[in-house]
Amino acid sequence: MEEELQEVRDNFYVGNFVKAMQLCESAHGSSELTQSELGATLARCCLAIPQIERLKAMQNSEIPGQRAAALLAVITKSRNEAQVKSAKERLAALAKETQDMSCAMLNAMVLAMDGSWNEAAQMTKAHPVLEMQVLTILLALSCNQVAMAEKLLKDASGNNDDSAAFRLAAAAVKLATGDPEEAYLTYCDLCSQFPAVEGDDSGSGSVLLQTGKALANMQRGMFSEAVEDLQRALTAAPNDPDVLVNMCCCMTHLGKKEEFQQYFAKLEQAAPNNDYVLKTQAMTTAFTRFKASLEA
Structure with a gap:
């Protein structure tokens, strides 16, 4: 079992x-x-x-x-604040x-979503199983505590290093420590071992794995290859905010303004409260006001 x-x-x-x-x-x-x-x-x-x-x-x-x-x-x-609080x-x-x-x-x-990182980490420690150890590693990375994440990964090793959860955590740490090549290889291995469609040997994985491959390629400066990974992900999940955010980043680096606007418009519609959307809108507003002040 x-x-x-x-x-x-x-x-x-x-x-x-x-x-x-x-x-x-x-x-x-x-x-x-x-x-x-x-x-x-x-x-x-x-x-x-x-x-x-x-x-x-x-x-x-x-x-x-x-x-x-x-x-x-x-x-x-839910959009009902009282309901969410309850x-x-x-x-x-x-x-x-x-x-x-x-x-x-x-x-x-x-x-963690509410910013209570310490409380979240304490809760994970109450259950010393691999899945919770992996969550603690991801919490550390979210707080930019890369050295701590490396230590936690080392502590978690030796239990079930072949599990997908551990390998995903290891890949995330590799990305954070500047080793995107190793992270990319891990994502590729997982795509081959766990294809999104049974029997598919094309190397395409789930939306999560394709996005991981894209992130590794972006870190390697291989933005055209990253776009290919993300396009596969978009086929399966056309409104996924993470995929759309990374597609916008790729278009910015490739200097494709029209394509950026297309993906950003889609992201605005799919996830209007996404941090990337809000920050981009704020920057656009600030530049518009600055330009207007110069012309006044």
């Missing part, structure tokens, strides 16, 4: 959410703990795809991880009450 669980985990973490969902639905947990993990992973797949109606049906599930995923859907999708409080209480790893992980993510 552990091998079956590992296959579920690997496909989930590389971004093959549909396959991971199918594996969860076809697996038969041999223990209550296994059933709980399968159910929680299924719910997180529903978050990623997304399948909101299915998540709503999980609000009263017996599996804590499914209830946590349903609450996270409210937190990330969901955050309920998620924190659920994580504390159940001491469930999936609940703690989602609560840590919410804390």
Whole structure:
């Protein structure tokens, strides 16, 4: 059963959410703990795809991880501030009450989204499993604590270095430490091992892996190759904010102003509150005002 669980985990973490969902639905947990993990992973797949109606049906599930995923859907999708605040409080209480790893992980993510980095890191330490160690590494990188991320990666090694989660964390650290070649090779290996479409040997991976390859190519100054990676990702997810942001960056470096405007307009529509959108709009406004002051 552990091998079956590992296959579920690997496909989930590389971004093959549909396959991971199918594996969860076809697996038969041999223990209550296994059933709980399968159910929680299924719910997180529903978050990623997304399948909101299915998540709503999980609000009263017996599996804590499914209830946590349903609450996270409210937190990330609702425009009602009071509703979001209540969901955050309920998620924190659920994580504390159940001491469930999936609940703690989602609560840590919410804390990080709110800028409570220390609290998020403390929550991950309460569950010393590989997935939580990987989350701690990513939190460190998000805070630009690269040396800490390197140490955490070293501490996590030796448990399951062949797992997709560990290899993705290692690739992220390689990008942060200026070794995009090694990161690129890791993303390529994962694409080959976990194709987005069963039987596809083209080397194309999930949206997540194609975006990772693009980031590595951008760091290597290979922007045309990065665009090819991102175009494959856009085919699968035409409104993905991360893909569109990186496509805008590539067009800026390639000096393609018209293409930049096309992708930026699409990004504005798909994710109007994205940080890249807000900062770009603010810069445009500032330059417009400055130009007007010179002409006055």
